[in-house]
Amino acid sequence: MNQEPVVRIMGVSKKIGSKTLIDNLTLDIPAGQVFGFLGPNGSGKTTTIRMMVGLMSITKGEILIQGSSIKSQFEQAISHVGAIVENPEMYKFLTGYQNLLHYARMSPGVTEERIMEAVKRVGMEHRIHDKVKTYSLGMRQRLGVAQAILHRPRLLILDEPTNGLDPQGIRELRDYLRELSREEGITVFVSSHLLSEMELMCDTVAVIQQGRLIDVRVLKTGDKEGEQREIAFEVNDPQRAKAIIGEGRIEDSRLIVNVNREKISEINAKLVMSGISVYAINNVTRSLEDQFLEITGGGHIG
Numbered sequence: 001m002n003q004e005p006v007v008r009i010m011g012v013s014k015k016i017g018s019k020t021l022i023d024n025l026t027l028d029i030p031a032g033q034v035f036g037f038l039g040p041n042g043s044g045k046t047t048t049i050r051m052m053v054g055l056m057s058i059t060k061g062e063i064l065i066q067g068s069s070i071k072s073q074f075e076q077a078i079s080h081v082g083a084i085v086e087n088p089e090m091y092k093f094l095t096g097y098q099n100l101l102h103y104a105r106m107s108p109g110v111t112e113e114r115i116m117e118a119v120k121r122v123g124m125e126h127r128i129h130d131k132v133k134t135y136s137l138g139m140r141q142r143l144g145v146a147q148a149i150l151h152r153p154r155l156l157i158l159d160e161p162t163n164g165l166d167p168q169g170i171r172e173l174r175d176y177l178r179e180l181s182r183e184e185g186i187t188v189f190v191s192s193h194l195l196s197e198m199e200l201m202c203d204t205v206a207v208i209q210q211g212r213l214i215d216v217r218v219l220k221t222g223d224k225e226g227e228q229r230e231i232a233f234e235v236n237d238p239q240r241a242k243a244i245i246g247e248g249r250i251e252d253s254r255l256i257v258n259v260n261r262e263k264i265s266e267i268n269a270k271l272v273m274s275g276i277s278v279y280a281i282n283n284v285t286r287s288l289e290d291q292f293l294e295i296t297g298g299g300h301i302g
């Protein structure tokens, strides 16, 4: 799929007084993904999102949504967006359904069928006719998401959606967001300071720190078994080990090879059978967590 990115953030900066909150941020968000925006508290995630939805002006640069400028073609650009940036306003003494009906009246073209479809997407069919005051935080959030997708946006933006949810709630959120992205082709943009959640939930993660983009990483999902990674074999004779295996490079008297899981045990067996002593086998490819900790100086990530 070689589609245009749903969002293009191009050289965006935000200054308030002498303070630079966002510094020359450039980021494309591809269509159909669950895209994570990861950064420690105060790194500028909410500021970026507020600019994306027109709640805050852009000091410099441009943001395009489905090709329309949020600055000069606001109506057009925002028509593609569903967002929960602050807690969505809900009428607690009305049912979930009545709340959705109320919002539907404000968005032209949203039918009762569409309301029920949105309700199904977030798995709320069984509770939608109960009053909102009886809902858990997770259910209120589902209702918020149902409301945000009523008008079939191309992009759903959620600011820190895992906040306040218990592990079960987080798992459910992840499942219905992934389904939403798959079934409705919505691109989901979620911010979080929780790396572990991002790793489980997202196809791609962009890391921001102190208003600057520091990394964009495509996370491998699914076939972990076949995934290639760099493995270091600590052995007594790395030169000979390399000759036996017929590949790899030597670094700090270790043999480094790029292999999948299966191959690791094969190599180990081959070395041992050839009389090489294997002292240790380690991962060289660092996890996103290691990299994130290094980048953020081991700071708080959750």
Ligand SMILES: Nc1ncnc2c1ncn2[C@@H]1O[C@H](COP(=O)(O)OP(=O)(O)OP(=O)(O)O)[C@@H](O)[C@H]1O
Pocket (backbone or CB within 6 Å): 016, 019, 021, 039, 040, 041, 042, 043, 044, 045, 046, 047, 048, 193
């Ligand atoms: N209106 C404002 N005026 C001045 N500084 C601001 C303003 N809004 C935010 N900031 C500062 O900008 C920085 C980025 O804030 P932002 O809320 O975007 O971070 P965040 O990554 O969303 O963090 P959190 O996870 O804590 O919400 C912070 O240092 C914050 O104090």
